[in-house]
Amino acid sequence: MSDFEPVVVVFACDYCAYTAADVAGRMNLSYPSGVRILRVPCTGKVEPLYIMQALQKGADGVLVAGCLVGDCHFKNGNLRAAARVKRVQTLLDDIGIDGQRVAMVNVSAGQGAKFAEIATEFSNKIGEMGPNPIKQGAKAAA
Amino acid sequence: MITAERKPMEEIFHSVEPYGKILLVGCNECVTVCHAGGRKEVAMLASALRMGRLKQGAPLTVDEMTLERQCDPEYAEELALVVDQYDAVCSMACGCGVQTVAERYQGLPVLPMVNTEFMGSSEKNGVWAERCAGCGNCVLGLTGGICPIARCSKRIFNGPCGGSSKGKCEISPDVDCAWQLIWDRLKQLGQTELYSQIMAPKDWRSARDGGPRRIVREDMAI
Amino acid sequence: MKSDSNLEKVLAAGHFAVTGELGPPRGANLQAIKDKAAHLKGMVDAVNVTDNQTAVVRMASWAVSLVLREMGMEPNYQMVCRDRNRLAMQSDILGAAALGINTMLCLSGDHPSFGDHPQAANVHDIDSIQQLQMVTTMRDQGRFMGGAEIDTPPRMFVGAAANPFGDPFELRVLRLGKKVAAGADFIQTQCIYNMERFAEYMRQAVDMGLTEKTKLLAGVTPLKSAGMARYMAKKVPGMDVPDEVVKRIADQPKEKQAEEGIKLLCEQIEQLREMPGVAGIHLMAIEWEHRVPEIVERAGLLPRPQV
Known part of the structure; x- marks a missing residue:
């Protein structure tokens, strides 16, 4: 299992987490290379289906990274995102995929170090959980 | 509108267990408005079914289609061209839609994916309540x-x-x-x-x- | 007289009436009924026999009513709208009347969600006011609800319940008026603890002339303990137990709380006897039937009139 490098898709809000990732880069703070960042205009734009499709296409984990509570540029997009993440987590649990593979986090634009830390921690956690189980099932079926 | 809610996944998995290829059919009317069986919910359930079945090691092919109004034979007719390719039709419409499709395609299992609840109105975003x-x-x-x-x-x-x-x-x-x-x-x-x-x-x-x-x-x- | 009901006769003769209550057993135990009923014999003018109260299955109200009848007591056969449609209601009423049940009470019934079969379908074909109309039509016009004539109409003295403390307060007397208009011969109220609010209710009822058209029996229930007082105050929907009443019981040491409850009850009965428009009391001694003789004795309600 030690050679397993999880793919983690991060839906990062343009107003905060995406900038934070940028800051982390400029500060030369590293995080695992399996972390793939997708810029979104607001986490409120992240449909539950995006998360599902990321997993279906092979991601091992999904992070939705929005602004700090109270700081959403669109008032409550991050709160909507948190509620949607919760719903997806329940659905994943119901279909036999651990809902903890998906998480909502909040960071501000200046928190480069925090972003790197969160991304690393989450990636490590997914690493411990192992690969997305649908891959194993697909192999077994083939 | 007629309100509905998706059935529990356990029940859905059980009902599609015998099948390898299904057509998941939504409806653009009431169940779209109450976020139970419109295009988006069809896509979500399709994704959940595909992943769940992959995890079980028994892949399921799920094609998606959403009709304008599933309780209308005119629109149910749109399935005629493709329906032969599937083991079953899984409907995300209310009970009226399910029955309209079942009546038209007599030889095909048509399974309900939602529980039809009541005739109600929207009290606020995300909240529906019985009215009639x-x-x-x-x-x-x-x-x-x-x-x-x-x-x-x-x-x-x-x-x-x-x-x-x-x-x-x-x-x-x-x-x-x-x-x-x-x-x-x-x-x-x-x-x-x-x-x-x-x-x-x-x-x-x-x-x-x-x-x-x-x-x-x-x-x-x- | 509209019926052979002892309650009707007692009220017609102008006596201050006393009715009691008996909850049927959760089983086919005949002896349990007889034991409970024995405490009430000679102590009250009629005994309400509850119908699956709090939506919990119990022996049929008509069956227990017949047992009381055989014991020489006057049952007040309760019937809720929750469990029967109009066909079942009318056939049960005919059967009850034929076998000597003379008094009945029309009720909506508690919602099944409170009971032991929350899965049950809720009938509510008609409501309790329509039920009253149905019974009086059967009795006075000799017709079923469907219009057909009845060979030997049921001679029922028919009553209804009223809750003076439910909300909205301004509707309480108006709804009582609807029950009177529907033909209620008598009314039994929910348990009263807030005497002031009840007095206001009675003032309105008297002003509207309702107490001339019906006989109103004020509901009372002895508080057995501080725990019961608190439960009634907080948990029972539509119940008004003032803080000072709870305090009065709770201020007593545990072993003296029941005695204080009876004392309070006797004082209430005294007040109710003086209140214009109150024709009697309905004593609901919940699972305390054996204390009824003592209570009615101390409240000065004995002997019961023979009419």
Whole structure:
């Protein structure tokens, strides 16, 4: 299992987490290379289906990274995102995929170090959980 | 609108267990508005089914399609070209849609993916509440626009019962007492005299108790 | 007289009436009924026999009513709208009347969600006011609800319940008026603890002339303990137990709380006897039937009139 490098898709809000990732880069703070960042205009734009499709296409984990509570540029997009993440987590649990593979986090634009830390921690956690189980099932079926 | 909610995944997995290729069919009407069976919900369930079955090591091919109005034979007809390719049709429409499709494609299993709940309206984004019982003889004009059948837990015509407390129903503090609402509105309308008249027992033949109902418009049914 | 009901006769003769209550057993135990009923014999003018109260299955109200009848007591056969449609109600009423049940009470019934079969369908074909109309039509016009004539109409003295403390308060007397208009011969109220509010209710009822058209029996229930007082105050929907009443019981040491409850009850009965428009009391001694003789004795309600 030690050679397993999880793919983690991060839906990062343009107003905060995406900038934070940028800051982390400029500060030369590293995080695992399996972390793939997708810029979104607001986490409120992240449909539950995006998360599902990321997993279906092979991601091992999904992070939705929005602004700090109270700081959403669109008032409550991050709160909507948190509620949607919760719903997806329940659905994943119901279909036999651990809902903890998906998480909502909040960071501000200046928190480069925090972003790197969160991304690393989450990636490590997914690493411990192992690969997305649908891959194993697909192999077994083939 | 008619409201619905997706069935529990366990039940859905169980019902599609025998199949390898299904067509998941949504509806653009009520179930889209109540986020139970429109295009988006079809995509979500399709994704969940694909992943869940992959994890089980028994992949399921799920194709998606959403009809304009599943309870209308004209639109159900749109499935005719493709339906032969599938082991089953899984419908995310209300019970009316499921039955319309089942009636048209007699030889094919048509499975419900949602539980049809009630006729209601949207109280706010994400909240729907029962408003109409479809009893076939509307009394809203006598009851301040609030339905005693759909909204009183005991469908009392001459309420409120003794269980009304601080505007709430005896069954739960989350349920409004319909008769409190009726009384408040009658006062607002200056129609309190309507309250003192005893409402006659209902003729339930106009409702479901008279047997399954049908509407025939002679001028249109040609 | 509309019926052979002892309660009707007692009220017609102008006596201050006393009715009691008996909850049927959760089983086919005949002896249990007889034991409970024995405490009430000679102590009250009629005994309400509850119908699946709090939506919990118990022996049929008509069956227990017949047992009381055989024991020489006057049952007040309760019937809720929750469990029967109009066909079942009318046939049960005919059967009850034929076998000597003379008094009945029309009720909505508690919602099944409170009971032991929350899965049950809720009938509510008609409501309790329409039920009253149905019984009086059967009795006075000799017709079923469907219009057909009845060969030998049921001679029932028919009553209804009223809760003076449910909300909205302004509807309480108006709804009582609807029950009177529907033909209620008598009314039994929910348990009263807030005497002031009840007095206001009675003032309105008397002003509207309702107490001339019906006989109103005020409901009372002895508080057995501070725990019961608190439960009634907080948990029972549509019940008004003032803080000072709870305090009065709770201020007593545990072993003296029941005695204080009976004392309070006797004082209430005294007040109710003086209250204009109150024609009697309905004593609901919940699972305390054996204390009824003592209570009615101390409240000065004995002997019961023979009419």
